[in-house]
Amino acid sequence: MKQTVALWIGRVLWLPAWLILSLPAALGAAPPDAPTFVISGPPVTESLVFAVMADQGLSGESVKFLTWHSPDQARAMIAAGKIQGAVVTTSAAALFFNKxxxxxxxxxxxSPLWIVSTRPVSRGPLQGTLLFPFGPGEMPEILFRIxxxxxxxxxxxxxxxxxLEAVNLLLMGRAGHALLAEPAASLAVVRSRDMAGPELAKYLDLRTLWENRSGGRPLCVSAFAVFGDAVDxxxxxxxxxxxxxxxxxWIKAHPKATRAIAKKAAPALAGPGMVLSGTPMLTGQEAFDAAxxxxxKIHDLDPGAVGNVLPGPELFTAYP
Incomplete structure (x- = not known):
């Protein structure tokens, strides 16, 4: 199975402060011999929350967080069974499911997904050069087209x-726009204020545009996916x-400690002058329907991105 999978991996709530402080003791530490649940994610706000959860033992489970830096790296770890959970796109989860x-x-x-642009930006159609993180056929480009x-x-x-490469090219004036998630979008804007290059601004949030065109449904293209025996x-x-x-x-109550955890987990998450926060996880049927x-829409545009077959509701599981 692993050899077969390897052939296709290239495709593709706030609580009182006193209660927060007592959470690890209340939950209880994981038993010393408990198996470790390894979660991986890119340097985005969702991953920051998992990194904090693992560092502080807030789930009561033995959890380890690893950062992935390219879709191919994530696919390879999943295919090899090295991780039990990951922050991936729903299309990537569908692809593994179908394989x-x-x-x-x-x-x-x-998740926030911004087109960050140089000032001044026109109020008409986007003009010039738009940068997509990662290669052709990856989710940033597909999502933009959708x-x-x-x-x-x-x-x-x-x-x-x-x-980060897209951010640097924007700061050097070699493109007018880039499609960026958080915190890369905020990093680009903050860094532009201290450099001699073009000033950058968050021009368009794709979530808002999607909601206007989908009857108010949220843009749920990022997911916490579970793999292998951990599913059961x-x-x-x-x-x-x-x-x-x-x-x-915990992140809201401990900004300094959060920054230290972010620097350890993925330095790109903790740029100077940036306010660190997280993105809520949605688990209800309404959210699954939106996803x-x-x-x-992804299947209609590029069937291969989801493994050529659109999975049904069985792809989603509401855990108690």
């Missing part, structure tokens, strides 16, 4: 090795989901 890897989506995120719905005359697109362990998965919510509260609508 026979035991996979479920336990939660989704309506949300915009039609080609934009006068707009050229280029691909970069990742979000509802206790640990449910504990991690609860721990995620507790970590959101499946996004999957349908």
């Amino acid at each position: 026979g890897v035991k996979t479920t989506v336990a939660g989704v995120f309506a 949300v915009m719905q039609e080609p934009l005359p006068g707009l050229e697109t280029r691909h970069t090795g990742g979000a 362990k509802p206790g640990p998965v449910a504990a991690i989901i609860r721990g995620y919510g507790l970590a959101l509260a 499946r609508l996004c999957l349908e």
Whole structure:
């Protein structure tokens, strides 16, 4: 199975302060011999919450967080069974599901996704060069095409090795726009204020545009996916989901400690002058329905991005 999978990996809540301080003791530490639940994610706000949860033991489980820096790296770790959970796109989860890897989506995120542009920006159609993190056929480009719905005359697109490369190219004036998640979008704006290059601004939030075109449904294309034998362990998965919510509260109450954890987990998460926060995890049926609508649009545009078959509701699991 691992050899077969390897052939296709390239495709593609606030709480009182006193209660927060007592959370690790209240939950109880994981038993010394408890198996470690390894979670991986890119340097985005959702991953920050998992990193804090793992560092502070807020789930009561033995959890380790690892940062991935490219979609191929994430796919390789999943295919090799090295991680039990990951922050990935719903399309990536569908792809693994369709290739026979035991996979479920336990939660989704309506994550901020900005087009960051140089000032002044026009109020008409985007013009010039737009940068996409990662290569052709990856989710940033596909998502942009889905949300915009039609080609934009006068707009050229280029691909970069990742979000930080896109930020640097913007700061050097070598492009007019970039499609960035948080915290890369905020990092670009903050850094532009201290440099001699072009000033940058958050020009368009794709979530707002999507909601206007989908009857108010959230743009849920990012997910907490669970893989392998962990799919059939509802206790640990449910504990991690609860721990995620507790970590959101902890981040707000401990900004300095959060920054230290971010620097250790992924330095890109903790740029100077940036306010660190998290993105809530959504687990209800309404959120899963919104995520499946996004999957349908992705499948319509590029069936191969989801493994050629649109999964049904069985891709999603509501853990107690």
